[in-house]
Amino acid sequence: MNAVELTHVSKAFRDTLAVDDLSLSVPQGAIYGFIGPNGSGKTTTLRMILHILRPDRGSIRVLGSELRSAVSGRIGYLPEERGLYKRMRVRPMLRFYGELKAGRRVDREVEQWLQRLDLMEHADKKIEALSKGSAQRVQFIAAVLASPDLVILDEPFSGLDPVHADILRTAILELRRQGTTVILSTHDMELAEQMCDFIFMIFRGRKVLDGTLAGIKSLYGTDTVRVRTPIEATVLASLPGVESVRDLGQRRELKLQPGADAQGVLQSLITAGRVESFEVTQPSLHDIFVRIAGCVAPR
């Protein structure tokens, strides 16, 4: 069963078509990655799933029923920009959001989550006194307090240091283990690769990718070479068979021209200078994203 099903959904704002004939299915219990450039229609799609916005056309089913209202304890939402009352203290604010969602007192859950996300020492502080990372963790608790079946997280790792990012990652994976469906909207392609069971990419309001990571990568074949070499990127770009170069600092990622032979590229590299490492691989999700958003169509 799918947790979310969108069928031919469109939404326009005045003359701008934000979402264009979008259909997608989010399987229950999965972590579903939403990616796409800014302004591509991600937030509009999320808001429609939440029923904060109504689609102009098409239908949306959430958790097995046509959604009439976002007001359900079964859906949790963490927006990209913080939505916290600056002058409220952490504990009463979490109780407020939790009680609104669950329709009952949530004191016990609040204490458990504060403990779990290492926020007990901040429980009586005002939101305005918290660091960005702490505020982000508070926002996450507000989204999951009512034990929802579906959680929509828009950039949940924004502002977190590696320690707290790991704590949050563990919490999200634990939610999935308990059967919660997670929609994870992010610009962090590495994170999406690591955490998501499915990747969905929207670009200019239309779906351009949808499937498992392996399935998506298989579409692009092994047309990428990762090398570690002191040779200048401009020199690399001029080698025969190389279409483009992405400089990652310590490594360079070469996209080969269609039909180019990786062995031939390796020989050219050795002729041009020293090669410390050479790996023929599939393109990363980041690379796929850039190719699409840069209007380079997949094969």
Next chain:
Amino acid sequence: MYRILRIARRDYIAAVFTKGFLIGLVLAPILMCGGLLAIPVMKHVEPSERRLLILDPSGSLEGPIQSAVTSHNTPKSGKPRTGPKLILEFQAPQTNALEDQRLELADRIRSGSLHAFVEIAPEVFQPAPRSSRNSIQYYALSSAMDETRGWIEQTLNDELRKRRFIAAGIEPEQLKTLEAWFSIQGMTLPSRDRATGEVKAARRENEFATLGVPLLAILAMMMLVLMGSMPLLQSVLEEKSQRIAEVLLGCATPWEIMAGKLLGGVAVTLTAMLFYGGAGFTAMSSLAVSGVVPLGMIPWFVTFSIAAVLMYGSVAVALGSACSDAKDAQHLQMPVMMPLLLPVMIMMPLVKEPNSTIATVLSLVPPFTPLLMVLRLGSPAGVPTWQVWTGLAGVLVTTAFTLWIAGRIFRVGILMQGKLPSFAEILRWGWRG
């Protein structure tokens, strides 16, 4: 309902348990009644002495006027003197250099050594039937509003009339009885109780009951409604600009959010009402004037206050949702406050004639009804019952309509970002949803 009450509770706590509210609770009436309180305070600040010079062409006024000044300056049987202590100087007018004399005295006034000078024309002592009424002139820095001018006018005329009576052969002792003056006492109408047949005698009409109660009632209601409704605009703006609205909309419907906020606003108003009501009755009881408040108007006052908070508050919520920043909110605050301010601007003529056609008609126009009906109910003349109920019905219908439109505007506006929409656009949101 649970969500509405939860939002109302949060908004109520956020509004009431702040230093700003507690300070405002005390400061608001002080600022509103500031003018009244300032008068006695300012009197204490004024100089305690005023030097007055009289240009007396007769040379005969010094004795009697000086004696009147001595009497004015002496406190009488424990009562404090009203106004500053007066010190008199007398000069004869220099008829051949009068202009120079005036200029010299004017310089003394400007330098602060003299408060004013009075120039008396000679015809004042033997007035002809067509004598000018402006034969005594008072020169001061601000002569029009100078209370010493009134005092010297009364004192001079008393003395001059006394002289004219004596010249006509009337003894000074007879003057008191000849000049006896009777004011006409305003009375309420006597009535007969239909049930018991008992006659309720007419009462002396109290000026405080006639003017003070209605004016205090309308000012108190304006303040209470402002306290309950205007912060809603800022509250919605804060939730919108800090993206809290997006989270709230995931927890409650736009209608529930708006209803919760309005309920919170009503609770704030009722809290302030309890505070001021308690303080007001304590103050009036200690001054023994609590009897002048018509108790029958209190339920109407509460009902119209709640309806007004809902009516103006829903407009504030809707407009708050259309704003993106504090500057937008400032632009939109005035149109919301206008229907509240207008009745206060025109209250003086209406309080004198509470049952005039204009007062009746305006009090039945729903945006003005709460304030104007309370003004009329506070006057001893009362309001026909059918008018109060008609006014209330109009307010309730208008409130329901405003809530409906505001809810639709709120739903659209709360997620909109960017430039402030025009009024036409906002109305279109309300119409189309």
